[in-house]
Amino acid sequence: MSKQELAVLGQDDADGCCPGLLTAPLDEAQSIELAKVFKALGDPIRLRLLSMIASRAGGEVCVCDLTPAFDLSQPTISHHLKLLRQAGLIDCERRGTWVYYWLLPEMTDRLAGILTRPAGQLLPEPAGTAGDA
Amino acid sequence: MSKQELAVLGQDDADGCCPGLLTAPLDEAQSIELAKVFKALGDPIRLRLLSMIASRAGGEVCVCDLTPAFDLSQPTISHHLKLLRQAGLIDCERRGTWVYYWLLPEMTDRLAGILTRPAGQLLPEPAGTAGDA
DNA sequence: GGGTTGTATCGATGTTCTTCAATGCAACAT
DNA sequence: ATGTTGCATTGAAGAACATCGATACAACCC
Numbered sequence: 001m002s003k004q005e006l007a008v009l010g011q012d013d014a015d016g017c018c019p020g021l022l023t024a025p026l027d028e029a030q031s032i033e034l035a036k037v038f039k040a041l042g043d044p045i046r047l048r049l050l051s052m053i054a055s056r057a058g059g060e061v062c063v064c065d066l067t068p069a070f071d072l073s074q075p076t077i078s079h080h081l082k083l084l085r086q087a088g089l090i091d092c093e094r095r096g097t098w099v100y101y102w103l104l105p106e107m108t109d110r111l112a113g114i115l116t117r118p119a120g121q122l123l124p125e126p127a128g129t130a131g132d133a
Numbered sequence: 134m135s136k137q138e139l140a141v142l143g144q145d146d147a148d149g150c151c152p153g154l155l156t157a158p159l160d161e162a163q164s165i166e167l168a169k170v171f172k173a174l175g176d177p178i179r180l181r182l183l184s185m186i187a188s189r190a191g192g193e194v195c196v197c198d199l200t201p202a203f204d205l206s207q208p209t210i211s212h213h214l215k216l217l218r219q220a221g222l223i224d225c226e227r228r229g230t231w232v233y234y235w236l237l238p239e240m241t242d243r244l245a246g247i248l249t250r251p252a253g254q255l256l257p258e259p260a261g262t263a264g265d266a
Numbered sequence: 267g268g269g270t271t272g273t274a275t276c277g278a279t280g281t282t283c284t285t286c287a288a289t290g291c292a293a294c295a296t
Numbered sequence: 297a298t299g300t301t302g303c304a305t306t307g308a309a310g311a312a313c314a315t316c317g318a319t320a321c322a323a324c325c326c
Contacts, residue, residue, distance in 0.1 A: 050154065108248045113245075
Protein backbone atom coordinates (compact mmCIF):
# COMPACT_ATOMS: atom_id res chain seq x y z
CA MET A 1 0.00 0.00 0.00
CA SER A 2 2.53 2.55 -0.96
CA LYS A 3 4.17 3.34 -4.25
CA GLN A 4 1.53 3.97 -6.84
CA GLU A 5 1.55 4.09 -10.60
CA LEU A 6 2.53 7.71 -10.64
CA ALA A 7 4.65 7.67 -13.76
CA VAL A 8 2.68 10.82 -14.47
CA LEU A 9 4.57 13.73 -15.90
CA GLY A 10 7.85 11.97 -15.53
CA GLN A 11 9.13 12.88 -18.97
CA ASP A 12 9.06 16.58 -18.35
CA ASP A 13 12.51 16.71 -16.87
CA ALA A 14 13.90 14.87 -19.84
CA ASP A 15 12.80 17.75 -22.03
CA GLY A 16 14.84 20.15 -19.96
CA CYS A 17 12.55 20.78 -17.03
CA CYS A 18 9.00 22.00 -16.98
CA PRO A 19 7.90 22.77 -20.50
CA GLY A 20 4.88 24.24 -18.80
CA LEU A 21 1.33 24.65 -19.79
CA LEU A 22 1.72 28.28 -20.71
CA THR A 23 4.80 28.38 -22.90
CA ALA A 24 4.17 25.75 -25.56
CA PRO A 25 1.17 23.76 -26.77
CA LEU A 26 0.79 20.55 -24.76
CA ASP A 27 0.93 17.38 -26.78
CA GLU A 28 -1.88 14.90 -26.51
CA ALA A 29 -0.18 12.41 -24.22
CA GLN A 30 0.98 15.08 -21.79
CA SER A 31 -2.47 16.60 -21.65
CA ILE A 32 -4.02 13.25 -20.77
CA GLU A 33 -1.61 12.64 -17.91
CA LEU A 34 -1.85 16.17 -16.59
CA ALA A 35 -5.65 16.15 -16.79
CA LYS A 36 -5.76 13.16 -14.44
CA VAL A 37 -4.03 15.16 -11.73
CA PHE A 38 -6.14 18.28 -12.19
CA LYS A 39 -9.27 16.13 -12.25
CA ALA A 40 -8.27 14.73 -8.88
CA LEU A 41 -8.12 18.32 -7.61
CA GLY A 42 -11.46 19.17 -9.22
CA ASP A 43 -13.64 18.15 -6.30
CA PRO A 44 -14.30 20.14 -3.12
CA ILE A 45 -14.04 17.12 -0.84
CA ARG A 46 -10.69 16.08 -2.28
CA LEU A 47 -9.36 19.63 -2.06
CA ARG A 48 -10.29 19.80 1.61
CA LEU A 49 -8.77 16.37 2.24
CA LEU A 50 -5.58 17.42 0.51
CA SER A 51 -5.35 20.67 2.43
CA MET A 52 -5.97 18.90 5.71
CA ILE A 53 -3.20 16.45 4.92
CA ALA A 54 -0.76 19.01 3.56
CA SER A 55 -1.16 21.52 6.35
CA ARG A 56 -0.71 19.01 9.12
CA ALA A 57 2.18 19.91 11.36
CA GLY A 58 3.66 16.44 11.72
CA GLY A 59 3.35 15.87 7.99
CA GLU A 60 0.88 13.04 8.23
CA VAL A 61 -2.73 12.48 9.17
CA CYS A 62 -4.61 9.45 10.38
CA VAL A 63 -7.72 8.56 8.39
CA CYS A 64 -9.55 8.47 11.69
CA ASP A 65 -8.99 12.23 11.91
CA LEU A 66 -10.14 12.90 8.35
CA THR A 67 -13.36 10.90 8.11
CA PRO A 68 -15.32 12.59 10.93
CA ALA A 69 -14.55 16.03 9.46
CA PHE A 70 -17.01 15.42 6.63
CA ASP A 71 -20.69 14.73 6.36
CA LEU A 72 -20.02 11.72 4.16
CA SER A 73 -19.83 8.00 4.68
CA GLN A 74 -16.54 6.33 5.47
CA PRO A 75 -16.35 4.49 2.12
CA THR A 76 -16.78 7.76 0.28
CA ILE A 77 -13.84 9.37 2.07
CA SER A 78 -11.80 6.25 1.42
CA HIS A 79 -12.67 6.50 -2.26
CA HIS A 80 -11.57 10.13 -2.51
CA LEU A 81 -8.30 9.35 -0.73
CA LYS A 82 -7.70 6.59 -3.25
CA LEU A 83 -8.17 9.01 -6.16
CA LEU A 84 -5.73 11.50 -4.63
CA ARG A 85 -3.25 8.69 -4.16
CA GLN A 86 -3.65 7.44 -7.74
CA ALA A 87 -3.00 10.98 -8.93
CA GLY A 88 0.34 10.95 -7.14
CA LEU A 89 -0.63 13.75 -4.77
CA ILE A 90 -0.49 11.76 -1.53
CA ASP A 91 0.72 8.43 -0.24
CA CYS A 92 -0.18 6.32 2.77
CA GLU A 93 1.05 3.61 5.09
CA ARG A 94 -0.64 1.36 7.59
CA ARG A 95 0.86 1.41 11.07
CA GLY A 96 -0.86 -1.05 13.30
CA THR A 97 -4.55 -0.42 13.33
CA TRP A 98 -4.43 2.98 11.69
CA VAL A 99 -3.56 4.26 8.23
CA TYR A 100 -1.65 7.51 7.83
CA TYR A 101 -1.59 9.77 4.78
CA TRP A 102 0.93 12.43 3.80
CA LEU A 103 1.51 14.86 0.95
CA LEU A 104 3.84 14.14 -1.96
CA PRO A 105 5.16 17.66 -2.51
CA GLU A 106 6.85 16.63 -5.75
CA MET A 107 3.49 16.64 -7.49
CA THR A 108 2.21 19.94 -6.13
CA ASP A 109 5.58 21.51 -6.90
CA ARG A 110 5.35 20.25 -10.45
CA LEU A 111 1.84 21.61 -10.90
CA ALA A 112 2.90 24.96 -9.51
CA GLY A 113 5.76 25.02 -12.01
CA ILE A 114 3.47 24.10 -14.86
CA LEU A 115 1.15 26.98 -13.98
CA THR A 116 3.94 29.51 -13.55
CA ARG A 117 4.87 31.52 -16.59
CA PRO A 118 8.48 32.49 -17.18
CA ALA A 119 9.34 35.94 -15.83
CA GLY A 120 9.04 38.67 -18.38
CA GLN A 121 6.47 36.90 -20.48
CA LEU A 122 3.70 39.40 -20.05
CA LEU A 123 0.79 39.19 -22.39
CA PRO A 124 -0.15 42.20 -24.51
CA GLU A 125 -3.78 41.84 -23.34
CA PRO A 126 -5.42 42.93 -26.60
CA ALA A 127 -8.65 44.50 -25.43
CA GLY A 128 -9.63 46.29 -22.25
CA THR A 129 -8.69 43.41 -20.01
CA ALA A 130 -7.30 42.51 -16.67
CA GLY A 131 -4.41 44.89 -16.17
CA ASP A 132 -5.04 45.93 -12.61
CA ALA A 133 -6.57 49.35 -12.91
CA MET B 134 -10.93 43.35 -13.37
CA SER B 135 -12.61 41.99 -16.48
CA LYS B 136 -16.12 41.09 -17.47
CA GLN B 137 -16.69 37.57 -16.30
CA GLU B 138 -18.41 36.20 -13.25
CA LEU B 139 -15.09 35.25 -11.78
CA ALA B 140 -15.71 36.25 -8.23
CA VAL B 141 -13.83 33.03 -7.64
CA LEU B 142 -11.18 33.16 -4.96
CA GLY B 143 -11.59 36.87 -4.62
CA GLN B 144 -11.61 36.85 -0.86
CA ASP B 145 -8.14 35.40 -0.55
CA ASP B 146 -6.43 38.73 -0.74
CA ALA B 147 -8.67 40.07 1.96
CA ASP B 148 -7.27 37.42 4.28
CA GLY B 149 -3.78 38.69 3.67
CA CYS B 150 -2.88 37.06 0.37
CA CYS B 151 -2.88 33.44 -0.66
CA PRO B 152 -3.73 31.31 2.35
CA GLY B 153 -2.84 28.44 0.05
CA LEU B 154 -3.98 24.90 -0.19
CA LEU B 155 -0.98 23.52 1.63
CA THR B 156 -0.64 25.68 4.71
CA ALA B 157 -4.09 25.61 6.28
CA PRO B 158 -7.24 23.52 5.89
CA LEU B 159 -9.48 24.98 3.20
CA ASP B 160 -12.93 25.97 4.35
CA GLU B 161 -15.93 24.56 2.55
CA ALA B 162 -16.78 27.63 0.47
CA GLN B 163 -13.21 28.09 -0.71
CA SER B 164 -12.93 24.45 -1.68
CA ILE B 165 -16.08 24.68 -3.80
CA GLU B 166 -14.84 27.72 -5.71
CA LEU B 167 -11.36 26.34 -6.17
CA ALA B 168 -12.67 22.97 -7.31
CA LYS B 169 -14.52 24.64 -10.17
CA VAL B 170 -11.27 25.97 -11.57
CA PHE B 171 -9.37 22.71 -11.17
CA LYS B 172 -12.28 20.83 -12.69
CA ALA B 173 -12.03 23.06 -15.74
CA LEU B 174 -8.38 22.00 -16.00
CA GLY B 175 -9.26 18.33 -15.51
CA ASP B 176 -9.86 17.51 -19.15
CA PRO B 177 -7.21 16.85 -21.81
CA ILE B 178 -9.00 18.86 -24.49
CA ARG B 179 -9.33 21.90 -22.27
CA LEU B 180 -5.70 21.65 -21.19
CA ARG B 181 -4.58 21.62 -24.80
CA LEU B 182 -6.88 24.51 -25.63
CA LEU B 183 -5.53 26.50 -22.71
CA SER B 184 -1.92 25.79 -23.61
CA MET B 185 -2.55 26.74 -27.23
CA ILE B 186 -4.08 30.01 -26.12
CA ALA B 187 -1.51 30.78 -23.42
CA SER B 188 1.54 30.02 -25.52
CA ARG B 189 0.44 32.11 -28.47
CA ALA B 190 2.98 34.80 -29.29
CA GLY B 191 0.50 37.61 -29.92
CA GLY B 192 -1.38 36.73 -26.75
CA GLU B 193 -4.59 35.78 -28.46
CA VAL B 194 -5.93 33.04 -30.71
CA CYS B 195 -8.78 32.92 -33.18
CA VAL B 196 -11.27 30.09 -32.63
CA CYS B 197 -10.80 29.30 -36.29
CA ASP B 198 -7.21 28.27 -35.42
CA LEU B 199 -8.27 26.16 -32.44
CA THR B 200 -11.14 24.11 -33.81
CA PRO B 201 -9.31 22.33 -36.66
CA ALA B 202 -6.55 21.24 -34.27
CA PHE B 203 -8.86 18.68 -32.69
CA ASP B 204 -10.75 15.67 -33.89
CA LEU B 205 -13.94 17.00 -32.36
CA SER B 206 -16.98 18.83 -33.62
CA GLN B 207 -17.12 22.60 -33.57
CA PRO B 208 -19.86 22.74 -30.89
CA THR B 209 -17.75 20.58 -28.61
CA ILE B 210 -14.76 22.91 -28.85
CA SER B 211 -17.06 25.86 -28.28
CA HIS B 212 -18.41 24.14 -25.17
CA HIS B 213 -14.93 23.55 -23.74
CA LEU B 214 -13.95 27.16 -24.39
CA LYS B 215 -17.05 28.25 -22.53
CA LEU B 216 -16.10 26.18 -19.50
CA LEU B 217 -12.58 27.62 -19.46
CA ARG B 218 -14.08 31.10 -19.67
CA GLN B 219 -16.56 30.43 -16.85
CA ALA B 220 -13.65 29.25 -14.72
CA GLY B 221 -11.95 32.62 -15.18
CA LEU B 222 -8.98 31.15 -17.03
CA ILE B 223 -9.55 32.85 -20.38
CA ASP B 224 -11.64 35.60 -21.89
CA CYS B 225 -12.76 36.39 -25.42
CA GLU B 226 -13.90 39.12 -27.72
CA ARG B 227 -15.58 39.14 -31.11
CA ARG B 228 -13.83 41.23 -33.74
CA GLY B 229 -15.77 41.24 -36.95
CA THR B 230 -16.43 37.74 -38.11
CA TRP B 231 -13.99 36.03 -35.78
CA VAL B 232 -13.77 35.49 -32.03
CA TYR B 233 -10.42 35.74 -30.26
CA TYR B 234 -9.49 34.15 -26.94
CA TRP B 235 -6.67 35.04 -24.56
CA LEU B 236 -5.33 33.89 -21.20
CA LEU B 237 -6.22 35.58 -17.94
CA PRO B 238 -2.88 35.14 -16.15
CA GLU B 239 -4.34 36.30 -12.86
CA MET B 240 -6.05 32.95 -12.46
CA THR B 241 -3.09 30.76 -13.38
CA ASP B 242 -0.88 32.89 -11.15
CA ARG B 243 -3.29 32.40 -8.30
CA LEU B 244 -3.40 28.64 -8.80
CA ALA B 245 0.38 28.51 -8.91
CA GLY B 246 0.49 30.42 -5.64
CA ILE B 247 -2.04 28.13 -4.05
CA LEU B 248 0.05 25.09 -4.98
CA THR B 249 3.33 26.59 -3.83
CA ARG B 250 4.33 25.85 -0.29
CA PRO B 251 6.16 28.47 1.75
CA ALA B 252 9.93 28.11 1.62
CA GLY B 253 11.35 26.06 4.45
CA GLN B 254 8.23 24.04 5.03
CA LEU B 255 9.66 20.66 4.19
CA LEU B 256 7.73 17.62 5.19
CA PRO B 257 9.36 14.97 7.35
CA GLU B 258 8.28 12.19 4.92
CA PRO B 259 7.66 9.60 7.66
CA ALA B 260 8.25 6.27 5.93
CA GLY B 261 10.08 5.08 2.87
CA THR B 262 8.17 7.05 0.29
CA ALA B 263 8.26 7.83 -3.39
CA GLY B 264 11.51 9.75 -3.46
CA ASP B 265 12.77 8.54 -6.80
CA ALA B 266 14.73 5.31 -6.59
C1' DG C 267 -32.34 41.58 -49.77
C1' DG C 268 -30.30 36.82 -50.13
C1' DG C 269 -26.41 33.68 -49.62
C1' DT C 270 -22.21 32.28 -47.16
C1' DT C 271 -19.13 31.64 -43.33
C1' DG C 272 -17.81 31.67 -38.31
C1' DT C 273 -19.33 30.75 -33.71
C1' DA C 274 -22.73 29.83 -29.94
C1' DT C 275 -26.76 27.47 -28.10
C1' DC C 276 -30.12 23.64 -27.75
C1' DG C 277 -31.60 18.63 -27.00
C1' DA C 278 -30.45 14.10 -26.85
C1' DT C 279 -27.35 10.16 -25.80
C1' DG C 280 -23.77 7.44 -23.87
C1' DT C 281 -20.19 7.63 -20.45
C1' DT C 282 -18.09 8.88 -16.18
C1' DC C 283 -18.41 10.32 -11.44
C1' DT C 284 -20.15 10.70 -6.60
C1' DT C 285 -22.32 8.45 -3.15
C1' DC C 286 -24.18 4.85 -0.32
C1' DA C 287 -25.11 0.18 2.09
C1' DA C 288 -23.15 -4.17 2.40
C1' DT C 289 -19.23 -6.72 2.87
C1' DG C 290 -14.24 -8.07 3.32
C1' DC C 291 -9.80 -7.81 5.44
C1' DA C 292 -6.22 -6.50 8.94
C1' DA C 293 -4.92 -5.65 13.59
C1' DC C 294 -5.92 -5.49 18.28
C1' DA C 295 -8.22 -7.15 22.87
C1' DT C 296 -9.93 -10.50 25.85
C1' DA D 297 -10.52 -18.53 19.14
C1' DT D 298 -13.87 -14.92 19.24
C1' DG D 299 -15.37 -10.36 19.16
C1' DT D 300 -14.35 -5.50 18.05
C1' DT D 301 -12.57 -1.60 15.59
C1' DG D 302 -10.37 0.83 11.49
C1' DC D 303 -10.16 1.01 6.74
C1' DA D 304 -10.72 -0.79 1.85
C1' DT D 305 -13.46 -2.90 -1.80
C1' DT D 306 -17.74 -4.15 -4.22
C1' DG D 307 -22.08 -3.23 -6.59
C1' DA D 308 -25.79 -0.27 -7.53
C1' DA D 309 -28.39 4.26 -8.15
C1' DG D 310 -28.57 8.90 -9.34
C1' DA D 311 -26.22 13.10 -10.96
C1' DA D 312 -22.97 15.31 -13.84
C1' DC D 313 -20.26 15.42 -18.00
C1' DA D 314 -18.56 15.00 -23.02
C1' DT D 315 -20.10 14.69 -27.36
C1' DC D 316 -22.89 15.13 -31.40
C1' DG D 317 -26.42 16.88 -35.01
C1' DA D 318 -29.54 20.47 -35.68
C1' DT D 319 -30.27 25.05 -35.35
C1' DA D 320 -29.81 30.04 -34.21
C1' DC D 321 -27.27 34.23 -34.40
C1' DA D 322 -23.70 37.57 -36.17
C1' DA D 323 -20.97 39.55 -39.72
C1' DC D 324 -19.48 39.73 -44.19
C1' DC D 325 -20.19 39.66 -49.51
C1' DC D 326 -22.81 40.22 -53.78
